[in-house]
Amino acid sequence: MAFHVLRRQAVYYWRRRTPRALAKLLGRQHLSMSLQTTNRAAARRLATQVNLFSDDVAMLAGGTDQLSRSQIETMLHAVVEKHVAKLDLVAFAAKNAPGFNADKARADDRPALWTYTLLDAQGQGAVVRPEDRDRMIAEGFSEADIEAVKRHLAMLRANDMVPTKYLVLRQMIEGVQAAPTAMNMDVAQGTYFRGMRLALAQSERRYGGMWIEDEGLVERLLLAKNDPPKATLPAASPIVVRTDDAPRHEAPPVPQFIPLADFLQFAERVAQQNAADDHWNEKTQRQARSSAALFVKFMVQDQRIPQIVRGVPPAPYSDYHVHQQK
Structure with missing residues (x-):
């Protein structure tokens, strides 16, 4: 790279x-x-x-109206963030229910994860192929588990969740200020399936206590608490202008720094120039x-x-x- x-x-x-x-x-x-x-x-x-x-x-x-790499990445982040938060809430509620079993909760997540793994790999017409069956068996799936994946896939289609609703995909595209062309809609669909797979794969986060946000959290809190107070700057001395000082040679120019917000002016100028040129x-x-x-x-x-x-x-x-x- x-x-x-x-x-x-x-x-x-x-x-x-x-x-x-x-x-x-x-x-x-x-x-x-x-x-x-x-x-x-x-x-x-x-x-x-x-x-x-x-x-x-x-x-x-x-x-061109084609989605850029960073726009696709932004859409993916939004899908993952939204559904990880949603699944976290579901897990919090489940863990407070009588008779909760973490191992069963993990097992219940697997058919949904594999369903979106198939959709991510094959698109909206996904099916369980022989090679997919072999991979699931290698991961410890039983025939009943494989049938559960098929039922979950059929349930998503029966509830009009596959393919993803047009309005959902359009909102994803418009959220990155792009046009909902046919190609962009296809890209958004694939990005949605990929984001759902990534969110569902975080089962250990929900039921195994593997919260990546916790890494270094206590250390950061303690360091922030023990930060020394910031020194107070002395009041600025008044500026005295002396007209009788001998002229000085100007120092050679040094690199200048420009506020990043001025980049918007550059974009505006480029847009106006291209508009003027049709x-x-x-x-x-x-x-x-x-x-x-x-x-x-x-x-x-x-x-x-x-x-x-x-x-x-x-x-x-x-x-x-x-x-x-x-």
Whole structure:
């Protein structure tokens, strides 16, 4: 996997050749940004996400309505998060019921998990094939368990849950500001089946006490409780302007940092330029603005990166975050 990461004075940067679809718009051969970390693993993780967003922008520059990788990933996260939370609530209620048995609860989860495993692998027309039967038997399934998988699959179809309702899939697509084209609906359907499989696979979380959120929780709480109080900054001294001081030579320009929110202005300018050239319609312009908003939200709220570095002297489009590496 290409991470496009390089290191300068202990700080890692992301640098990548400008995708062909964007090169004409940006007028530069490379894009570069500071990842503001000295940790290589963190830099590679951040660079992977930035690569996804750059692919999104390149896709939009090409004027296509196809879902991008990061949009698909966002939909998948939403499905998993929603159904993990729902299954957690069901488990909490079940564990308070008289005669609860954790082993039986795990066993009851297996037919549903295997049903969505088949749907994820084969699509909405999934059936139990001979190779699927062999895999289930290898996992300790009995013939009665295999029949339970078949009944669960038939129940989902009888209740119009397979295929997934059109409104559910459309909401998934519109949630990432994409168009509900026939191809995007197919992608959303596959993403829904995959997300359900991942959520149902967390049986040990629900009935085995394996909560990943608990890892390091006590340590973080104790560290936060024992943090020393922050030092109070002294009041700023008044600024005195002296007109008789000898003129000083200006220091050489240093890299400047630009608030990440300005990236939205860049997206707006790209959208307006493509609209003026009759390359983008209103739908494509909305997608471009949405991708820019997702990029800013990810970098500022998730990764805590509020600004991106640019070189000096400024080059064309220097009022925005992406810049050509000199």
